[in-house]
Amino acid sequence: MLRGALGGHRHWGRAWRAAEPRAAYDIVIIGGGxxxxxxxxxxxxxxxxxxxxxxxxxxxxxxxxxxxTTIVRSNYRQAPLQRLLEHSLKLWEGLSDELxxxxxxxxxxxxxxGHSDADMTRLAERGxxxxxxxxxxxxxxxxAVRRLVPLLDFSRAARWPIQGGLIQQRGGTARHDxxxxxxxxxADNLGVDIIENCEVTGFTRQGDTVTGIETTxxxxxxxxxxxxxxxxxxxxxxxxxxxxxxxxxxxxxxxxEPVKPMIDTVIMSQSLHCYISQSDKGxxxxxxxxxxxxxxxxxxxxxxxxxxxAQAIALxxxxxxxxxxxxxxxxxxxSFDGSPIIxxxxxxxxxxxxxxxxxxxxxxxxxxxxxxxxxxxxxxxxIAAPFDLARFxxxxxIDEAGVGPMPQHR
Amino acid sequence: MMLIECPHCGPRAQEEFTYERTRDSVVxxxxxxxxxxxxxxxxxxxxGEENEIWRHTLGCRxxxxxxxxxxxxxxVAVRALGRAVLP
Numbered sequence: 001m002l003r004g005a006l007g008g009h010r011h012w013g014r015a016w017r018a019a020e021p022r023a024a025y026d027i028v029i030i031g032g033g034x035x036x037x038x039x040x041x042x043x044x045x046x047x048x049x050x051x052x053x054x055x056x057x058x059x060x061x062x063x064x065x066x067x068x069t070t071i072v073r074s075n076y077r078q079a080p081l082q083r084l085l086e087h088s089l090k091l092w093e094g095l096s097d098e099l100x101x102x103x104x105x106x107x108x109x110x111x112x113x114g115h116s117d118a119d120m121t122r123l124a125e126r127g128x129x130x131x132x133x134x135x136x137x138x139x140x141x142x143x144a145v146r147r148l149v150p151l152l153d154f155s156r157a158a159r160w161p162i163q164g165g166l167i168q169q170r171g172g173t174a175r176h177d178x179x180x181x182x183x184x185x186x187a188d189n190l191g192v193d194i195i196e197n198c199e200v201t202g203f204t205r206q207g208d209t210v211t212g213i214e215t216t217x218x219x220x221x222x223x224x225x226x227x228x229x230x231x232x233x234x235x236x237x238x239x240x241x242x243x244x245x246x247x248x249x250x251x252x253x254x255x256x257e258p259v260k261p262m263i264d265t266v267i268m269s270q271s272l273h274c275y276i277s278q279s280d281k282g283x284x285x286x287x288x289x290x291x292x293x294x295x296x297x298x299x300x301x302x303x304x305x306x307x308x309x310a311q312a313i314a315l316x317x318x319x320x321x322x323x324x325x326x327x328x329x330x331x332x333x334x335s336f337d338g339s340p341i342i343x344x345x346x347x348x349x350x351x352x353x354x355x356x357x358x359x360x361x362x363x364x365x366x367x368x369x370x371x372x373x374x375x376x377x378x379x380x381x382x383i384a385a386p387f388d389l390a391r392f393x394x395x396x397x398i399d400e401a402g403v404g405p406m407p408q409h410r
Numbered sequence: 411m412m413l414i415e416c417p418h419c420g421p422r423a424q425e426e427f428t429y430e431r432t433r434d435s436v437v438x439x440x441x442x443x444x445x446x447x448x449x450x451x452x453x454x455x456x457x458g459e460e461n462e463i464w465r466h467t468l469g470c471r472x473x474x475x476x477x478x479x480x481x482x483x484x485x486v487a488v489r490a491l492g493r494a495v496l497p
Contacts, residue, residue: 058496129419137437234455243452248480293464295427296481301411336451392451405450 015181016188021195021217027375028213028222030200031229031410032056034065034158034176034355035360037183037194039228039375041099044190047376048370050258052192053222056213057199064231067330068361069253069275071266073110073171074135077126079341080386080398081134088366088382089170101182103174106282109265109278110171111140111317115160119270123166130168140165148265151316159314160272162269173266173277179364187200200297202238209348210240224350226375227246232296233341233354242345244355244393245336247407250307251358252300254327256319258282267315274311276319284319286312290332290358292408300329301381333357334407337397342371342378343388351375352389357410412483417490426468431463433475457481463491471495477484 004011027043029036032054052120054060072092073115074085096102114120123139145165146154154162160374184194195217202226206297212221229236237244258281265381276286288308291300307328313320335341335355340363342353353371356363370384391397403409412424437449454460458481464474473491479483 025425166439232457233458234453238454238456243448243454245451294460294462294480295483297483301424303411316458353466393447406431 001191007329008097012015016194019193019196021053021055021198021215022193024212025193026051026222026223027226028052028220029226029228030053030213030214031055031227032060032183032184032196033063033228033230033366034061034183034253034364035230035371036228037187038364039226039353039371040192041046041187041190042369042372043376044187044192046372049376050191053195053220054187054192055087055088055194055195055198055213055220057187057197059193059196061177061183064330064332064360065176065180068176069277069330070173070176071110071171071275072174072362073168073198073266074362075112075126075130075137075166075168075171076400077124078398078400079129079133081400082130082135083371083383083390084314084366084387085363086133086135087369088363091225091365091369094172095179095182098339099182101178101185103178103182105172105174106280106408107170107172108166109148109263111145111167111267112144113152113160113267113269114163115269115271116163120163123164125272127166131212131349136168136170138167138169140167149263149267151318152267153315153317160269160282166353167215167265171266173279176361177279183368187267198298200239200296203350205347221287224349224351224375226353226371228353228371229400230333230354230356230360233333233352234335235296235354237345238345240345240350242347244341244352244389245405246341246355247294247329247334248296249299250295250297250329250335252291252305252327252329253285253287254305254308254324255279255283255285257324259284262318264314270317272311274308276312276316283325284322287334288312290410296328296331299333332356334403334410336392336407337399338401338403338410339366339398340387341389342367342372342384345389353395362402412485414464414474414476414485415488416449416466416469416474417473417488418494419466423465425475426466427464428466428467430463431474433463436463459486489492
């Protein structure tokens, strides 16, 4: 490394091969985000299926993997989501070792603030349900919150007065790009082909069975095709003539100039869409409400960004002194109950992992692990089984927010 | 940012409007269960134009139908659904 530094770092080779598409694979995964790459990695490492390709229309990790606020936690309210995200969190805890790649997982605590008696009741309720599931959750009074994040506005005149909070100490953040790169390198080492700049343009079918994909780099035959393109699930499923309970919406986030450590936990809120954390580089990463109407544009409205900044400053007034250096948007795959869809589609050998709304990053390892299990065995993993597509018709939706099929209100 | 031509009020900033649902997702009371299910949950979600129902919530509160491109945000057509709720 020292020799490399003196030589201007020109000695570094590629971390994964630039694979050319072959004529056929056992399994083709559409989407080279972290979920798709994780799926490929677990197929190869856990199930010994290495004749696998990941096809990506742009570059790997260039979609929502690189557009989130990097928060990892499992403190949900409903049991199926708790099991899913806790499975994922346990994988996060050993991920850097498993991949031999530093994903910078930093369990610095994920804190939900409560601003009213009602908020505190809801947080206590959620904490109880988490502890009953064996997941860590601590209810904090206002003094404990003040000791943890002294920069919050605790005054009685605060726009959102703080009454306490609920913290998951094992939650935190991770380096999003490193997750994609780590999974890509590890999957590539096991023989998976990662094919970038290869957009899927259609599916080849025999009757109701999918036999492969058409791409901008030619047709590829596949034993199974696995869609993993959250943000664009509706579009890709549409190429196969399917309609899903998913709508694509926009969510924005922003980052400030880097400063010395000032926020050493992840701040969220029971009442607001709000998430504030400080990256290891020092920038304050924050976001707010989704834009509220369908869009694939990857750009958001200034008014929503302004709202997000206003609420961050109301919670942590010191942030008003910082300059914003970047803002961006991602296309979120808003499913109609707010929970992901993992499982079979009505066509044979075509599978879906999508509908992650704005909460997919934290689920990356678990999502890949469970999807790989489904693809390899043909059966849903018990943890993923409640998240099948059939739940909508069967009336067993997993609706954490209790909003119904209205993604714009989520 | 979109400028939406409200048939009752004229061009207004998009933040005055709220998106409701797609035009093809309105469930009729006498729909068969399978039809109602599909109407409620199945979306085309195109990377292109779609007919949508919006409301001028912070204006006349009237309902509108927009044909809108979800990639470019261009509004192709606007028409009123019923009358303005507020004068």
